[in-house]
Amino acid sequence: MAKPIIVNWQGKSSSFQLAKLDRSKLYGKRQRWVLDPEGKRCERAELMRDGSMLIRSGMTAQGYFDDDGTWIRNDQLVGLNEAGEPVEKVQSTLGAEQPLEGPLDPSDVLDVTVRSVYMLSPEELDDALKERLLAGDVFRCAFNYRADFNAETALLLVNDDGYFALVGDPLETRWFELAVAVNETDDDAADDDDELDFEMF
Amino acid sequence: MRKIHLMNEASRDATVAIDNVRALVKPALGLPGKTLSFRRYVAATEDRLDAAMVAAHGEGYAQALIDGDPEIDLEIEGRFIDDTAPVYLAASGEVLHVSPHLVDVVFGPDGAERERKDATNTPGNVNDETPIRWTGRKLPRRDAIRRFAFRRTVALTHLDGLTHDFLFAMAEQLAKEDALVMVGGGAKGKEPLIFQENGSPYRGFLEGRVDGTRYKLLLHLSNLELRVPDADKA
Numbered sequence A: 001m002a003k004p005i006i007v008n009w010q011g012k013s014s015s016f017q018l019a020k021l022d023r024s025k026l027y028g029k030r031q032r033w034v035l036d037p038e039g040k041r042c043e044r045a046e047l048m049r050d051g052s053m054l055i056r057s058g059m060t061a062q063g064y065f066d067d068d069g070t071w072i073r074n075d076q077l078v079g080l081n082e083a084g085e086p087v088e089k090v091q092s093t094l095g096a097e098q099p100l101e102g103p104l105d106p107s108d109v110l111d112v113t114v115r116s117v118y119m120l121s122p123e124e125l126d127d128a129l130k131e132r133l134l135a136g137d138v139f140r141c142a143f144n145y146r147a148d149f150n151a152e153t154a155l156l157l158v159n160d161d162g163y164f165a166l167v168g169d170p171l172e173t174r175w176f177e178l179a180v181a182v183n184e185t186d187d188d189a190a191d192d193d194d195e196l197d198f199e200m201f
Numbered sequence B: 001m002r003k004i005h006l007m008n009e010a011s012r013d014a015t016v017a018i019d020n021v022r023a024l025v026k027p028a029l030g031l032p033g034k035t036l037s038f039r040r041y042v043a044a045t046e047d048r049l050d051a052a053m054v055a056a057h058g059e060g061y062a063q064a065l066i067d068g069d070p071e072i073d074l075e076i077e078g079r080f081i082d083d084t085a086p087v088y089l090a091a092s093g094e095v096l097h098v099s100p101h102l103v104d105v106v107f108g109p110d111g112a113e114r115e116r117k118d119a120t121n122t123p124g125n126v127n128d129e130t131p132i133r134w135t136g137r138k139l140p141r142r143d144a145i146r147r148f149a150f151r152r153t154v155a156l157t158h159l160d161g162l163t164h165d166f167l168f169a170m171a172e173q174l175a176k177e178d179a180l181v182m183v184g185g186g187a188k189g190k191e192p193l194i195f196q197e198n199g200s201p202y203r204g205f206l207e208g209r210v211d212g213t214r215y216k217l218l219l220h221l222s223n224l225e226l227r228v229p230d231a232d233k234a
Helices: A021-028 A107-111 A127-136 B051-056 B061-066 B161-177
Strands: A005-009 A013-019 A029-035 A043-048 A060-065 A078-080 A112-124 A139-143 A152-159 A164-173 B002-005 B013-020 B027-030 B037-042 B084-089 B101-107 B111-118 B134-139 B150-155 B179-184 B202-213 B214-225
Touching: A005 A139, A005 A152, A013 A127, A013 A164, A021 A029, A021 B214, A107 A112, A112 A152, A112 B150, A127 A139, A127 A152, A164 B013, B013 B161, B027 B214, B134 B202, B150 B202, B161 B202, B161 B214
Parallel strands: B002 B134
Antiparallel strands: A005 A013, A013 A112, A029 B101, A043 B084, A060 B037, A078 B027, A112 A164, A139 A152, A152 A164, B002 B013, B013 B150, B101 B111, B134 B179, B150 B214, B179 B202, B202 B214
């Protein structure tokens, strides 16, 4: 069993066990199968462009290599920000108390693209937080299933079906407006002439 | 530029642009000051996969791995894989030289097969002759965020002055109502949105925000309701 989500709101701690919500358990799933002439399932494979090798499932791996073609072990890799500077490793948030922010404006919730959904079972739930959640408020905290270089955002909410944590990344949405492209006209007395000049044709 | 054909509440339609909304940039894996590339390589040859190893050394071939590295083909392993062509292998393991038969298999939530039929291509429907239209279903934003998981968001943006006014009015109306409106494809607006051929179907919800002369008209996409599967309720 995974460690719980533990949050702190207004100095009170609450914890939840979590189980991933799998879309196929709600709706089932559709798969496209490829069948051979005998009606049996085919295996997808790859052929090197030079025809030298047939690559089947289980024959490949992937990794980071430097310019010399030397493989870099995963434990040597670090997180780099946009400037190429190392960032600190973020430990798993499971089992570690996280400050809870909120209640959130609906725009803040809609500005998160949801990657995973977890069904939550409260183990220990502060009364004040429960009251706010049941009233429809949404809260957020940092979430990191396993240690890496980036913490995601978890949105904590309740509906008629239960408690949920929606985990995802904040989005950058931008404003749009009409570009005003009005050219200044010369303040020429001739332009004020209402006469239409057909002689120019 | 991708486009969407959209109809408003008053049944006026226009074709507008889709602007991708991206997540904030995350740290990338690497080494400071070094340029790294992420590449695929051959990790095992076909005659060194598990089934072949079992055939050659028996089920418990761990000791054989320690003693002699029989799983490694030094000539081929580590070779980078850059350019390949997809092929299908028949159940016999031979490369298929005829067109395969494609079927769509539908499984229920219990994992049991429900339906099997010849595969058909489903065309995209967001930039179709029939516009995406507002349904009669509006949800207060506060309720919508607790009913659906929004997996993708795109922004709709104008192409000219007329489409600016069209979208701005829509955003302004939705912002005032503090609601999301469900939009759908097809003649009655009941079909899910499909952005490209055989793409994933989504339910679409339009949200509007306005700040002075600026607007955001966001199309939030969901394929997941926030509810507990029946199997987990039992």
